[in-house]
Amino acid sequence: MAKTPSIPKSEFAKRWAALQEKMATADLDVVIAHGHEADPANVRYLSDYWPLFETGGVAIGRRGDPVLLIGPESLTFARTRSKIEQIMQILQYRESAEPDYPGMPLDTFKDVFKAVAGRRQIKRIGIAGMSVMPMTIFRAIEEAAPAQAEVVRADDLLTEMRQVKSNAELRCMREAFRISEVATEAVLEQIKPGMTEQEVVGIAQGAMYAEGAEYEGHPTYVLTGRNSTHAIGRPSTKVIKEGEMIQLNIGALVGGYSSSVGRPVCIGKMPAKMRELVEVGLEAHYKTMEFMKAGVPAAEVVIKFEEFIADRGYADYLLYGPCHAIGLMEVERPWMESSSEYLLEENMTFQVDTFLYTKSYGLRWEDGVRVTKSGVEMLSDKRLEVIEL
Secondary structure, three states, rough: OOOOOOOOOHHHHHHHHHHHHHHHHHHHOOEEEEEEEOHHHHHHHOOOOOOOOOOOOEEEEEEOOOOOOOOOOHHHHHHHOOOOOOOOHHHHHHHOOOOOOOOOOOHHHHHHHHHEEEEEEEOOOEEEEHHHHHHHHHHHHHHHOOOOEEEEEEEHHHHHHHHEEEEEHHHHHHHHHHHHHHHHHHHHHHOOOOOEEHHHHHHHHHHHHOOOOEEEEOOEEEEEEEHHOOOOOOOOOOOOOOOOOEEEOOOOEOOEEOOOEEEEEEOOOOOHHHHHHHHHHHHHHHHHHHOOOOOEEEHHHHHHHHHHHHOOOHHHEEEEOOEEEEEOOEEEEEOOOOOOOOEEEOOEEEEEEEEEOOOEEEEEEEEEEOOOOOOOOEOOOOOOOEEEE
């Protein structure tokens, strides 16, 4: 097996320097990025560390190297993964059972501020990842901050950096999508009536890990019958039957970068109305990609997509769409909505996510794309057809 792609340490150093430039422009003296097991993106982007059970953070000042912030139990694990040399253990990053760790020497946020700012005055502290930061950590930061310091939200700094992908990031994503397509094909070869949704998830997971995935890019969707109406759902012990909708969404994680391949499937022939909705969804899926290229307003893509769906008579079957960004998270900023105010840029990566549903069944076509000057590069393109097994 070829070596699995990853992000080199030199690229992390470039990220630190780029963030420090943005901090100077935003007049921020310290930035603390936060992440946890389900949303590690900002922390992994800056350190390659991926917390579990405990949470994690990265603190960085205007100059010098950043510091990785972890809980009391993760030190040996963090040392094997982190591209940041200095690691500090903070009580507030402990797991949610909140053990006290009596007698264990731990750092505080006062120590953190001294490590990243030295004797320089701290006037403004930015938080990246505010929406997932626990109040316990936020309060500890506020209490340790100098009296004159202001604590502000700084998510946009990292969002701006993460949305245009480097060559190394794209290599990770292409490999993640390749593995996802292999796993999807394994499912299509082995799925049969009488299996449960959860059994089929096992097929997908086995194929992904065998191909070199480090984890799932998101919880694997095998949602059948009425369960397929769930835009967000979890597989169950429901038994799969012939003639019903099977919504597959299979995504591998490689080097921290996510993927997802979504295909509506039926064992046996689809009922006429179901097939019609599947075909309209696939046509809309391709239309979205036709609308996309560098320089196009994101809102324009959405408006054209919604007009297409409405013209075909399916506006009432639409929950959202048609795109969201993908990278270190399977769903990340920026979303593509009619209210969006940004232009598409070369090397932005999106999930073209076409979800339509009725009261009885739903379907999702989903593929990754990279924005180019003339259109898009598809990161996944296998089995874009009506799939009747």
